Amino acid sequence: MNQNRGINQDVTQEMNRSLLLKSLRREGVCSRAHLAALTGLKQATVTNIMKDFLNWGIVKEIGFLNGSKGRRSIGLSINPDGYRVMGVRLARKHYSVGLFDLTGKQIVKERVDFELEKQPGAEEILNQIVGRMRLMIQQYGKDSVLAAGLAVPGPFIAKKSRIALITGADIWKDIELKAFFNRELDIPVFLEHNANAGAYAHMWELKEAYHDDILVYIAAGQGIGAGIVMNGKIYEGALGTSGEIGHMTIDRNGKPCACGNRGCLERYASSLELVKTVYGERAGMDGCKFEDLEQRIKSGDTIGTEHYRRACESLGVGIINIINVINPDRIIIGDDMARPNPELMEQTVRETVQKGILPDVWEELTLSISEYQGDPILTGAAIVAIDRVFDCPGQFIKN
Missing domain, CATH: 3.30.420.40 (ATPase, nucleotide binding domain)
Structure with a gap:
């Protein structure tokens, strides 16, 4: 019995540590008292755990914060210089x-x-x-x-x-x-x-906002996948393969795919397929790569831009299917395909999607191109x- 009590105490302590670290990460900087109010933990518990964190170097004190009634308290934050x-x-x-x-x-x-x-x-x-x-x-x-x-x-x-x-x-x-x-x-x-x-990176940036949203992050690059966030967690499916929208059929009599299916989304809307469509047999050679095509599109090249627009249209068709199945609050599109012309991509996808879903659903949907700095x-x-x-x-x- 005593041994079980000790195990339960260890588990509880680790859960409290996790709760405090994640809360502090979202807040950025806050006091012990604010953490106690935020998490519902006793202030003595917060103080003891923060003492451990300070000793470990995972948290640091950063000076005084002004509180209510003119009271000052010591600010805490995750230590960026520790681990x-x-x-x-x-x-x-x-x-x-x-x-x-x-x-x-x-x-x-x-x-x-x-x-x-x-x-x-x-x-x-x-x-x-x-x-x-x-x-x-x-x-x-x-x-x-x-x-x-x-x-x-x-x-x-x-x-x-x-x-x-x-x-x-x-x-x-x-x-x-x-x-x-x-x-x-x-x-x-x-x-x-x-x-x-990619969805994790956007969740991190959005802080608490994603908790109330069903968020879908679409990585449209050399392949196409979707990170689906529900109740603040990634939805993985039975084997962890959910979100494989690149192998969603958008044309049942379309191009054959390596997965054994036909008309898969990635055969029409991925960066690899866009390069093949524009350059044909020269795809992958010097001067015939996605980076070169990206520059052509940014410079206003007519042929490259038109093929890019069609790829974005195909991506919009895939997104219609996602919306009808999942009914998300928010869709963010990122990765390679979002780079050449984000404005054209957003316009094309929005026009395609709006035509293909119910007006009531469209009104409640936020659809955007990722503005994430760096590689999410x-x-x-x-x-x-x-x-x-x-x-x-x-x-x-x-x-």
Whole structure:
């Protein structure tokens, strides 16, 4: 009985620690008294836990705050100079590795691009990623880096920690990513679908706003995925493969897809397909890449812009299906396809969607192009790691 009481106390303490860290993160700066009022915890509990956090270096005091009736209290915030996490983004044609503090701010980032036709093998790419992660860990202190988040394209079967399919990159099929990183690194690595990672980054930026919204973040890049947020949490589905809208049929007699279906959304609205449509057999060659096409569109090139508009129209058709199934409050579109002409994308998608859904539904929907600074999928991968640390801080920080 006494042993069970001790276990329950430990669990309760860790839950309280997590609640306080996440509340402090959302508030940015606040006093112990405000945290107590915000969380419903006793002030003595807050004081004791904050004492631990200060000793660990995960929280810092930042001077005095003015309170009610002229009272002053000591301000607290997450310590950006204490611990670090890593974010890793794996994409079809590149990968990125970044180091972040516990507020989600990027400290350093490295990106490596490779040609799809000359893509290294999966093992070589993973060894490169691990090598760069080790160098960053050594450079910034191995004891300060607590965990890493890895954002991967899909379909990603979360419950099996492996990628089921990446169109045009079969090297990733059935690779046990979790087992590889567990074997090669001394820090825990948490895997997440890239669209879900992007949703995490926008949730982080929106703070409390997403709690009352059903939010869908659409990562329209080399593939197309959706991160679906309900009740402040990512909706994953039975196997963790929800949000694979790239393999949603928008034309049942359309182009064949590597998944075995026909007319999949990503065959009409992804950056890879846009490049193929514009450049044909020259796609991927020097001067025939998405970055070059992006510049053409930004410069007003007629042919490139028209193909881009059609791709945005197709994306709008896919979004109509999402709206009819999920009925979200808010849709945010981001990643590569949002870059060439955000205004044209928003206009085209809005016009397409408005025609295809009920007026009452349209009136209650907020649809926008992401204005996130930096790479939300890479940052979101780091936030996945931060969130895990904040869930159980006592398990990550050696005290």
